[in-house]
Amino acid sequence: MFTSHDGLCSIGELAERAGVTVKAVRFYSDRGLLPEASRSAGGHRRYGPEALGRLRLVRSLRALGLPVREVHRIVDEEEDGADSVLEDAVAGQLRELGSQLQALRWREAALRLVQECPPEDRADRLRLIGAVTAPPSTAPLARFWRAWLPPRMPTRATAAFLEAAVPEPPADPRPAQVLAFARLNALVTRPCTGAERPQPAAHRGAGARESAVLYAGLAQAYELAGTQLRRGRAPRAGEELDSFVDAYARTNGSRDTADFRRVLVGQLSVDPRIDTYWELVAEVITPSGGPPEPTPGSAHDWLFTALEAQTTGAA
Template sequence: MGIGELARLAGVSVKTVRFYSDEGLLPIAERSSGGHRRYGRQALERLRGIRDLRALEMPLPEVAAVLEDEPGGTGLAAALTARLAEVSGRLSALRWREAALRALAEAPGSERPALLRQLGALPQPPDTGALARFWRRVLPVRLPSRVREAVVDAAVPDLPRDPTPGQAVTAARLHTLASDSGFAADVRRANGRTVGRGDLVRLYDGLGNAYALGAAKLDAGIEPEPGEALDAFAGAFAQGHGEADTPEFRVGLLTMIRASDDPRLGLYWRLVHDLQGGGPATMGAAHAWLVAGLACSAPTPAPALPGHARVSASDGAAGEQWT
């Protein structure tokens, strides 16, 4: 059949048939004596298949792969999975844009310029790259990559796919905070003083266990107290510093942690808590619970620094220096 008849039967334009032919998706059976393209009957089903796949916005390379796959093969399933992932990502990006627009529309006029600056700095579509880079900068250089990535995974929250306007603002504030190079430098120096020069793997593995125990206590509504979680916390630092976990060591540990405290990390963990819509205690909240327990159990309480608030189990957003 000629190109016009093929286009009519498939419900597409002649220009479309010519394009697919030139791209190699639609083979030409022969040419007439006048040089016109002629197509076999199998070209009609192939053209309809191309039309249907392109209606799903499937790229031409994927269309070609599907067409060359055996009937009932995995090519179409793989292509559909890829398209679903792409569409889902685009929808999520639109939901984030809607949430940001609503946040700006609902904000008082005097606050909109500053809010617009923060929301405008958030990547589109939003991601947590700045947060991951922050933690990789502040962690000790000699920390093994396995441990480093475990800390990053625990410290960087997942972004909601369907955010509220408040969560969009929170994500923008987190991005701004984590992008502050001065903040990262201060935390890196504080961590250097706190972790010491001992066995970092034992220190961080022990802290991971202590934070898990502390978070479980916090989620259960238990006030800071001596016990397994606190022993794991102090023991991790003792092992990391190559010292014995004695009452005197705990007093010194409490003083050292409080001296390294940075209120901006407390803000970071509160924002993470808000972004997650509440839920389980954050790692920062678990740290604060353990430090409060350390203060309660120390035989000679270390002096409280200004603004160092007591942590209660009901304050799931609390957080301070995470070492």
């Protein structure tokens, strides 16, 4: 309770009790965060006892970085005895702060990349990292694959493939990961003609339904092969290869026979190669000091090598 005869206090007394400046009190008052109880005969602001608690709440919320509009909603709701607006505002601020921290980590890693590279490489490094945001967007990579995938492929099947093929930028990257992602961005955004990005021969002619079947089957085969890659196993015939061949056989309405496998290995051997993409993806997703993480590309190569060895041996 204030000690004045009317139970009110001046702007200076309120500021002193709350530990803020008079300028801050005036700022909050002018924006409706701190209503005045009255004005003195000389036009000076007067505040009631409830103003001190409200001012302290406003100061705390602002110290957390919440914008004035959010603070206004929170203090108004506080008077109604609810706190859902506060919970939503805090959650939103945490998301924004997380994004800012990730951007700072990417910038730090990018600066280290430039700092640590030989002087003759700095111009190229700056060009590469200058073409991506911090943290980088995966949209260019997704556009690349949407143009590569079979036309009219079902949305769900496309989304599943993109989830596997488009790496998420690490939250706390190493300089090498920043460079790898920047090179990925340069790879997928360089000008190219349709002839440079043809649909693989083994995928041509598949309709919307067949494409979904094919990519679902390949995803299963790649997952199985990925397990073998993590164990350091050499390519070999087995469940992984059978799943791989079966995906193509079902798409073509064929049976998995020795003749079909020979035809398939011939088709796959002339498919366009994008090994550089998958090598860069492995760099982006592999933890520091660990063995390379399997990718759809490395799993495909493992399976193709197993298929080629099997058909060559059978011949």
